[in-house]
Structures are given as C-alpha cells and as structure tokens.
Amino acid sequence: MNHEVKNGIYWVGAIDWDLRDFHGYSTPKGTTYNAYLIVDEKIALVDTVRQGFFDEMLMRVSGIVEPEKVDYLIIDHLEKDHSGSIEDAMKVFKNAKIISSERGKKGLDEWYDNKWPIIVVKTGSTLSLGKKTLKFLETPMLHWPDNMMTYAEEDRVLISSDAFGQHIASSQRFENDMHYDIREDARTYYANILMPFAPLILKLLDKVKDVNIQPEIIAPAHGLIWRSPEKILEAYKRWSMFESGPKIVIAYDTMWGTSSRMARLIAIGAIDEGVEVRMYDIRKSHISEIVSDLQDARAFALGSPTLNNGMFTSVGALLTYLKGLKPKNKIGVGFGGYGWAGGAVKEITEALKSMGLDTIEPGFQVKYVMKKDDEKECIDLGRRIAKRIKE
Known part of the structure; x- marks a missing residue:
C-alpha cells in the first residue's frame, strides 16, 4: 500500500511497534520513523530510518520507484533514529546526492569520516525537482544544532523534522483518521x-511566516501527519508561551506514608477551591507522564520524606529531569515528612527556586506523626496554592 501524503509525496517510513522508552521517557504506544519520498522529474528522499528498519523503508520506496532513481537524500536531522540507515541507503540509492545544513554536514563528516560529498543548504535555499520546488528552513536546536525542515512549495507540505511529532505506532498515517485527538500525545512529546527550546519555537513560528511557508500539511519525523496544521501550530504557540490553566500537579514519594497523606490533604484543599488536581506517586508513575501533565499546570507541589538529611533519590531524579526542561510561569512548593532531622523540603524548595519557579516558602513539613493541626495546615496549603493559581 502506497501512503501518498499529497501529489507524489509519499510516506515511506517504518513503524516501531515495540519501542517503550525513548531517551528516558515512556513511549507506551511505540513510534514511527518517518521518511518521505518526493517524486517528480527528479526524486528526493527526506531522511532515512533507525538502523534495523531500513528494509521496511526500502520495501516502501521500491513499491513506488526503482531505488537507483533516487537523485537526492535530504538529511533534515542527524539523530540516529532518522539518519541511522544512511550507510545502507547510500549503498542502494547509488546515484543519490546528500543534502543537509552546514551543521548537518559537519556531523555527517565526523560520523562517517567524509565518506560522501554533501550539498549544503541554508534557510531560503531551494531545490528544483522539475514541477516541484523544495525550500529549506534551518531550525537549529529544535532539537539538535543541525535540524532543518523541508518545504514542498507547490504542494504546501512542510516536512518538519522532530517538531510537531508524537510517539505513536499506528496503521493510520494521518491524525484526522485516528479515533481520538492526538494532541495529548503531541503534548507529551513536546x-x-x-x-527547553520554547523561545526558539516562538521565533520559528514567526520565521515560517517571514519565508512564506504556509503549510496545508505538516509531516513530522515521528507519528501521524497533520492535515489540519492549524491545530498543532496553535497548540505549539500556547505551550511555548507556557500558558496554563487552574491546575496543580502534586507528585510525591513516601517512606511510611506521611508524604502520601500530606499530598492527599493538599489535594483536598485545592479541590475545595475549584482547582483541577493531578496526583502522582513518583515510584508508580513515569517521569515523562508527570512532566507532560505539568506542561499546562500553573502549580507544582513536590513531596518527599527526608533520607540522610536530603530528599529521596526518586524526587531528586524528577527534579534533575525537570531542570533540563526549563519550565516557566509556574508556582512551586515543597512538602514532606521527617524524623529526627529534616532537609528534604529545603532541598526541594531550593531546586524549584533555582529553576525560576515562583516558590511558596518555606514549604511545609511534618515531624514524625501527622496531628490534627498538621492535617489542617496541609488542607490550608492546598487552598493557598489554589488561590495563588487563580490570582
């Protein structure tokens, strides 16, 4: 079956049904490695697939054209899930010339020891395939320095590399053919x-207009293709501006149940004030799931017991992961239980503050056993957070 995106532009990628972890975050639905074949007087292939999936891609290409007729191999992104089959590809697409950004060329030369001549393009460069014209747009740090996008001008198809993707393995190719709204998956991916690159994304959205790119279809490097690009463009703008709703994410780990009990009482207070609550036991939930929910939450409450005068390692791991993602426009608060000496709540508060979160200090901690006053204080803390959210 040929998966035509539009007017001689075909999806020829591979489906990874079994992937469950990608760079440390959970991918319960698997993923796809998307490659696109553009057929005209000249033929271009945009990206390859992860090593081990080349035969699947080649089967799809061969169902459309003879492989030796491919004239150009465009590498939009160097990461191995997209360029991992380039050596296999160049053995089969014997007449193909490689096209990449300047930074892409440097990476390819380093990885493959200057094995192939490479045509360098930059923002605004074009390539004529005959009736079709390809325009290139450099997008450094979205999410590697070499990233670029390829735009089929006449067909208004934007092949967007890692931007606008989702990790979904599916027999469907287009988002509007799915039985549910995949923006939730796109949010997790984002x-x-x-x-971390939200400011660059906002600049990209402006740059797309400046270079007269007006896509009717957005074809990302992972997941489903967008036939309604305004849906994902609007969502990316919202997410990149860190717009948030009246929502709090509460995450915790616990030793003997105190931090768990505190989390539930904080939730009661927030719910009483009409704020949406999402609750996570860190050891029973994947970090990426917590972070995804935090994307559009206004507040984050993080709880930990004290161990060796500090926070639990699971809490520290979440904070390390979150620090690299650079969240903005959020309220943060630490809480937790302790025995003879505290320390966890102070560490959490300092970590949240260092990320630029608007912290409620000094947080709240309970010594040994929850008392009635402690229970009331936890509920009041939830109410205070909720009121701050609604300010």
Whole structure:
C-alpha cells in the first residue's frame, strides 16, 4: 500500500511497534520513523530510518520507484533514529546526492569520516525537482544544532523534522483518521523533548511566516501527519508561551506514608477551591507522564520524606529531569515528612527556586506523626496554592 501524503509525496517510513522508552521517557504506544519520498522529474528522499528498519523503508520506496532513481537524500536531522540507515541507503540509492545544513554536514563528516560529498543548504535555499520546488528552513536546536525542515512549495507540505511529532505506532498515517485527538500525545512529546527550546519555537513560528511557508500539511519525523496544521501550530504557540490553566500537579514519594497523606490533604484543599488536581506517586508513575501533565499546570507541589538529611533519590531524579526542561510561569512548593532531622523540603524548595519557579516558602513539613493541626495546615496549603493559581 502506497501512503501518498499529497501529489507524489509519499510516506515511506517504518513503524516501531515495540519501542517503550525513548531517551528516558515512556513511549507506551511505540513510534514511527518517518521518511518521505518526493517524486517528480527528479526524486528526493527526506531522511532515512533507525538502523534495523531500513528494509521496511526500502520495501516502501521500491513499491513506488526503482531505488537507483533516487537523485537526492535530504538529511533534515542527524539523530540516529532518522539518519541511522544512511550507510545502507547510500549503498542502494547509488546515484543519490546528500543534502543537509552546514551543521548537518559537519556531523555527517565526523560520523562517517567524509565518506560522501554533501550539498549544503541554508534557510531560503531551494531545490528544483522539475514541477516541484523544495525550500529549506534551518531550525537549529529544535532539537539538535543541525535540524532543518523541508518545504514542498507547490504542494504546501512542510516536512518538519522532530517538531510537531508524537510517539505513536499506528496503521493510520494521518491524525484526522485516528479515533481520538492526538494532541495529548503531541503534548507529551513536546513537554519531554522540546520544552527547553520554547523561545526558539516562538521565533520559528514567526520565521515560517517571514519565508512564506504556509503549510496545508505538516509531516513530522515521528507519528501521524497533520492535515489540519492549524491545530498543532496553535497548540505549539500556547505551550511555548507556557500558558496554563487552574491546575496543580502534586507528585510525591513516601517512606511510611506521611508524604502520601500530606499530598492527599493538599489535594483536598485545592479541590475545595475549584482547582483541577493531578496526583502522582513518583515510584508508580513515569517521569515523562508527570512532566507532560505539568506542561499546562500553573502549580507544582513536590513531596518527599527526608533520607540522610536530603530528599529521596526518586524526587531528586524528577527534579534533575525537570531542570533540563526549563519550565516557566509556574508556582512551586515543597512538602514532606521527617524524623529526627529534616532537609528534604529545603532541598526541594531550593531546586524549584533555582529553576525560576515562583516558590511558596518555606514549604511545609511534618515531624514524625501527622496531628490534627498538621492535617489542617496541609488542607490550608492546598487552598493557598489554589488561590495563588487563580490570582
């Protein structure tokens, strides 16, 4: 079956049904490695697939054209899930010339020891395939320095590399053919990969207009293709501006149940004030799931017991992961139980503050056993957070 995106542009990628972890975040639905074949008087292939999936891609290419007729191999992104089959590809697409950004060329030369001549393109460069014209747009740090996008001008198809993707393995190719709204998957993808680059994404959205790119279809490097690009463009703008709703994410680990009990009482107070609550036991939930929910939450409450005068390692791991994602426009608060000496709540508060979160200090901690006054204080803390959210 040929998966035509539009007018001689075909999806020829591979489906990874079994992937469950990608760079440390959970991918319960698997993923796809998307490659696109553009057929005209000249033929271009945009990206390859992860090593081990080349035969699947080649089977799809061969169902459309003879492989030796491919004239150009465009590498939009060097990461191995997209360029991992380039050596296999160049053995089969014997007449193909490689096209990449300047930074892409440097990476390819280093990885493959200057094995192939490479045509360098930059923002605004074009390539004529005959009736079709390809325009290139450099997008450094979305999410590697070499990233670029390829735009089929006449067909208004934007092949967007890692931007606008999702990790979904599916027999469907287009988002509007799915039985549910995949923006939730796109949000998880954004939160765990692209959140640190939010300012660059806002600039990209402006740059797309400046270079007269007006896509009717957005074809990302992972997941489903967008036939309604305004849906994902609007979502990316919202996420990159860190717009948030009246929502708090509460995450915790616990030793003997105190931090768990505190989390539930904080939730009661927030719910009483009409704020949405999402609750996570860190050891029972994947970090990426927590981060995804935090994307559009206004507040984050993080709880830990004290161990060796500090926070639990699971809490520290979450904070390390979150620090690299650079969340903005959020309220943060630490809480937890302790025995003879505290320390966890102070560490959490300092970590949240160092990320630029608007912290409620000094947080709240309970010594040994929850008392009635402690229970009331936890509920009041939830109410205070909720009121801050609604300010």
